[in-house]
Amino acid sequence: MNYKNKLREQVGMSLNDNELHTQIKKGLPFSNFYRVVEVTGISERELANCLALSKSQLNRRKMSGYLRHCESDRLFSVIEVLAMCVEYFDENECQALQWMRSKTKGLGYRRPIELMDTNAGCEIISNLIMRIAHGIFA
Structure with missing residues (x-):
């Protein structure tokens, strides 16, 4: 099993793409948020920032038990980028x-995690990781 699927499984997301799409459309359970924090080492605040959630919004999602559709989609994008990054670093999650x-440098001296609050930012990071992995200087 590749790291992406391993991570999906660990955080409670379906490995079947069609089922995952349905889960995201309905809104992922809020418990997935905490599983991502637990499994990846990313902090609650960092992940909330990636999902563009204020502290009060985060508390409301916790109370409702579900993330909204757009937040679920962003959480999926964050997981995909994190998995790609961990795979690039030979599954060294800390690194x-x-x-x-x-x-x-390839992001104009910004931190990749700062760009992960949009799907476009996640795509930019993915492209940078692919360029670095293929020896194309960024």
């Missing part, structure tokens, strides 16, 4: 998270 928190 991957350290890179995500470090200013990166």
Whole structure:
């Protein structure tokens, strides 16, 4: 099993893409938020920022038990990028998270984790990781 599927499984997301799409459309259970924090080492605040959730919104989602559709979609994108980064660092999660928190030349000296609050930002990070993995300097 590749790391992406392993991570999906650990945080409670379906490995079947069609089922996952349905889960995201309905809104993922809020428990997935805490599973991502627990499994990846990303902090609650960092993940909330990635989902563009204020503290009060985070509390409301916790009370309702579900993330909204757009937040669920963003959580999926965050997981995909984190998995890609961990795979690039030979499954060294600490090193991957350290890179995500470090200013990166290829992103105009911004931290990758700061861009993860949009799907476009996640795509930019994914593209950067692919360029680095293929020896294309960023």
